[in-house]
Amino acid sequence: EVRLVESGGGLVQPGESLRLSCAASGFTFSSYWMSWVRQAPGKGLEWVANIKQDGSENHFVDSVKGRFTISRDNAKNSLYLQMYSLRAEDMAVYYCARDSLTAPGTMDVWGKGTTVTVSS
Amino acid sequence: DIQMTQSPSTLSASVGDIVTITCRASQSINSWLAWYQQKPGKAPKLLIYKVSGLESGVPSRFSGRGSGTQFTLTISSLQPDDFATYYCQQYNSYPRTFGQGTKVEIK
Numbered sequence: 001e002v003r004l005v006e007s008g009g010g011l012v013q014p015g016e017s018l019r020l021s022c023a024a025s026g027f028t029f030s031s032y033w034m035s036w037v038r039q040a041p042g043k044g045l046e047w048v049a050n051i052k053q054d055g056s057e058n059h060f061v062d063s064v065k066g067r068f069t070i071s072r073d074n075a076k077n078s079l080y081l082q083m084y085s086l087r088a089e090d091m092a093v094y095y096c097a098r099d100s101l102t103a104p105g106t107m108d109v110w111g112k113g114t115t116v117t118v119s120s
Numbered sequence: 121d122i123q124m125t126q127s128p129s130t131l132s133a134s135v136g137d138i139v140t141i142t143c144r145a146s147q148s149i150n151s152w153l154a155w156y157q158q159k160p161g162k163a164p165k166l167l168i169y170k171v172s173g174l175e176s177g178v179p180s181r182f183s184g185r186g187s188g189t190q191f192t193l194t195i196s197s198l199q200p201d202d203f204a205t206y207y208c209q210q211y212n213s214y215p216r217t218f219g220q221g222t223k224v225e226i227k
Contacts, residue, residue, distance in 0.1 A: 047216035103169035105211025106154040110163035
């Protein structure tokens with residue numbers, strides 16, 4: 001079964017850091033671009049970042065550039081999102097998603113999400 | 121960044137209705153347009169890619185059309201399982217951007 005499981009969410013204060021992880025199984029992780037997408041409470045979807053199969057290329061939404069980094073460990077079938085200087089507007093459910101091979105740029109497998117709460 | 125605007129924001133419909141959701145891009149995205157379905161508390165699900173390509177396992181009552189800047193998602197005969205929020209997404213350029221969503225409610 002193709003599966004993505006996020007972890008690492010929690011409650012942090014503004015300005016603090018957090019590292020999210022995503023464990024992949026059931027497919028050849030190293031063959032896929034991977035993405036993070038977030039959803040603030042009661043709001044729509046926002047694409048956050050993605051990373052190429054070998055980690056050599058990545059892209060970010062402007063609102064997190066310089067504060068978030070994305071990385072992967074293909075040997076561990078894992079994707080990461082390191083978040084620094086967290087703000088109230090970063091509070092959201094963070095989904096890990098696999099970029100489709102059929103339609104690169106779309107996301108065909110999603111995890112259930114991990115919740116990040118930023119509050120003092 | 122390319123802005124994606126969906127209309128309507130909310131739609132009330134009955135089982136069996138034909139439902140159409142519109143998505144407009146702030147500039148041409150060629151055919152790089154996808155649609156997702158999301159139910160409360162669940163992750164999104166890819167329905168359609170490249171305007172009209174049906175993702176594996178998605179019922180044929182879902183269809184997409186359009187080009188350039190204007191696109192539509194149509195559900196030909198609304199089923200109880202289709203009450204959800206739908207999002208369009210462009211993947212013509214970075215950052216990938218989504219529409220604000222259209223909630224399909226029971227009338």
